[in-house]
Amino acid sequence: MRKENEIYIFQKGFNYSQDGPGNRLVYHLAGCNLKCPWCSNPEGMEITKNATPVTIEAIVKEAISCKMMYFDGGGVTLTGGEVTCQKDSVQSLLEQLRENNINSCIETNASLKNCKEIFEVVDYMIADFKSPDPEKLKEVTGADIEVIKENLFFRAQTGKPLLIRIPLINDFNNGKKNAVLFADFFKKLYEKSGNENLYFEILTYHEFGKEKYEKQGKIYTIENGFVSPEDVKILAEEIKKNNLNLIHT
């Protein structure tokens, strides 16, 4: 039975710059509402399997004890799984981190409704935008593009930092047509919000999750997801053409 003051965590550790600014203590929260076949942490898809419940109090205590490691603007990052699957506990945790002057970050698929409190309170938000094609997105991941767009607009309009990541995958979202659609949406997001802290990053397909899928007894269905340097170039040029902040963390 899940308790309100607990968060299910299946992995934790430190990382530099790739999960938010500076050096960060990263908690992987269990449970995800999507079914992305390239997921690099498939062991975290189910909320209770492979995960340990930890009280918010214990996490905050641990986060405080690690303050020395938050150099270069670092702090605590919650990632997944999908953090908003445990939204009440997560919101409470984010508020307590703020009370203790610890910079917070979430990595989210931004596909769940009713999570605006989280998107508002977190210091740094990293969100996936996996495909501009509503049907393809729904078919492959199960996500509703309209919910994602609404959430991203909401966050962008707060003026706080938002990094949007595109996992570039062969036969899913690569090619010129997709690149143009990606850039169109990003441009609108920028123009409508006026957020100067809006950043974009292309993540090329990798197979870090492949072995884990097999360990979980699941079938890894992607046959050839690797993209070419040309694919990356096409998307990068579209983003840069619109004067958007393309970064590499």
Add this chain to the structure above:
Amino acid sequence: MYNFDPIKTTEKANLLFKEERAINHLEGWFIIKEAEQKVDEKYCSLPPMRRAAEKFREAIKVLPLSISDYAIFAGTQRDAFARSYALINPSFRVETFAGYCDPTAVYNDIDPTEEFPKERIEALRELDKQTDYVKTLSAVYNSCEKLTGEVAFFVEQVTGHLIPDMRYALKYGIKKMLADIEEQQKTANDEQNDNYEAMKIALECALILAKRYKEIAEEKLAAAEGERKDELKLLVDTLAKVPENGAETLFEAIQSYILLWQTMCLEQAPNPFAFSVGNADRIFEPYRANDSLSREEAAALFKHFLVFFNVGDRSWAISQNLIVSGRDKDGNDLTNASTYALLDAYYEMNLPQPILSVKLHKNTPEKLYSELGRFLFTPGCLTPSFFNDDSLYTVLSEAGIDIDDIADTSIAGCQEPLIMGKDNANTTNSWFNLGKVLELTLNNGYSTITGEYIGTVCEETDALTALKNVRERFYKNAQYYCDEMVKAANGCSRAISHLPVPFLSTVMGGIESGYDTRDITHQGTKYNGSGCLIHGTSVVADSFIAIDKLINERPEDAQKLLDALKCNFEGYEELREFLMSADKFGNNIENVDNEAAEVASKIADMVRAQKNYLGNNFRPDFSTPSTHLLYGYWVGALPCGRKSRDMLGYGVDPLYGEAQNGLGFRTLSLMKLPFNKMCGGYASHFGIDPKYFTSDNYEGKGVEFRDKVMKPLFFNELNENVSPFYLYVNVTTAEILKKVLAEPKKYAPSGVYIMRIHGTFVNFLDLSPAIQQDIIRRLDPASTVMC
């Protein structure tokens, strides 16, 4: 000036190394000792230092010399070493290793042949046994046999383990040094005068070597053709100039250095382990710049320089440290063109010796990190040890080193920081086993391994009282053992002083002081101390915390715990589980981390307060060069749950398997330790899985390594304490190493797969099986997980 094709020069360096690795017998040291013995009577009335120099000169005259067809420089240190070093000896076993107590055991390392029959070997061994050195040393070992038998501590006489400063000799030549000595003699007392005469003779030995090599080169030149003729012509001309005169080109500087080094090592034959080069890039850069050699050209010459440090089939001269980069006292970076040329030479040759260290600081250029990426992420490639130069400035200035000398800090052997040419630290003089002291404390002075009484200064009491007062009782016993250890260690230093080292003294400040580096009544070097390697910090801290847990939760089981320790937890598995569940060092848990810091701090203070033979302080050194295995073998079960004869924690690291929360948490625990008190050095190792580094090239991975590993540990701006100053890594996984062992031809076709063990790197395939398994276990992947 050397003006040959770098590619061809590199080919020759490779062939030279291959030729060296084919040598499976080493007798040069025996010839030297025999030659010295033959003239012992002749010089017996001379003062000790003079006598040593005269005997050495006689030996240098008769030592057989040769120059390989692949060599571009003349010189070898092969004749200074025996095939002795245990950890790369295939017959080494943890169970039977008895330390290097017997100075005549080296005669076992020479296989009798027609030329060196058994009778000849034994005759010299018997004469050696009658020397003042061997008699004094044997008396020391006999006096502490009970305490060293199960290694409550160990002591040894220190040969090698110093960093000569060759810069003056390279720049001005021996001729100028001889003139300097003459000048000093004008105001010297009688004893100094005798010593100076000895130093002059010893310096002459390097000139004799040069002359003899020149004659060989001339002979070869007469028969040579083509490019080899040009090479030999250059060699003849160079040997006519150096080391007698100052070097001007990089070629001359390296040739001069090689002959000076060779003389220094031959003087201490056999086995002057761990002589170290020092800040090599700064030593050679003036000559490279004077030559205007490109990076590639300089690297080609450095490749031959590196091959010189490899002796015989297993590179028997071990722990020769060469360090690059670093900063000056104002924080300015001192990386130069020779730094990168040396790195190229190291990477392309990938040799077991000399070991590479890099001094980093907060202003180290990104370029250096990016160039180091290839070392870290190429499987089977050597990796450098890392030193935090910013911390070293703090630690060493607090230890009394002049601020102007600290830029010359370099590493002797594995990880002990010394000042090049000024510091005789007797680094491996004493070895302190806190795990054994705890075992004896808990068992009223009796060994739980053998049942023998070894000693305690605490009164017998009931189990619960003993456990409640375990800290007080432990430190009381530690003080007793420390005192006994220091007496024996100083005895070893007195023993080795019977073997003066006049040549070494000329590059260790002896020309200024007039005294031998090993003199026990006058200080021959600017800085002097004695080392103590401290073992078992983490198991003692974990044990204290486990005892606290038992007292709090199950006080009625106090006697049961002591009984369980005596029988290695057999029949007490549940109790062991309970003890294992106590907090362990290395997971960023406050109480146990603080306990480890306190153990380290108190023992460091205890050791630091001890005085050596000259009245200088001992230097606490928390490193355990594979001795965490050897000494662990003699430690019974401990309250932390560690079983009898299992290893101790490596250096200041958590016991393997006890840090389960990844690199960041382990780093936080480490940073609580009192590094400011570890002026003798310390050891720490991370085994890191390469999968955490995502860049698609070595340069990017090198920068990632800076950000993810080095910056949090060394240059964390939020750390208010003195930051850690040492780390070595192996970027690999247990699975990869198991594959290398199973199919060496597939994974290491060259026969060389370099790994690091403690401060040195070695060919993984040369190692004895016990050490191979230790490396695999201590990769300890759960302790270095990243997200």
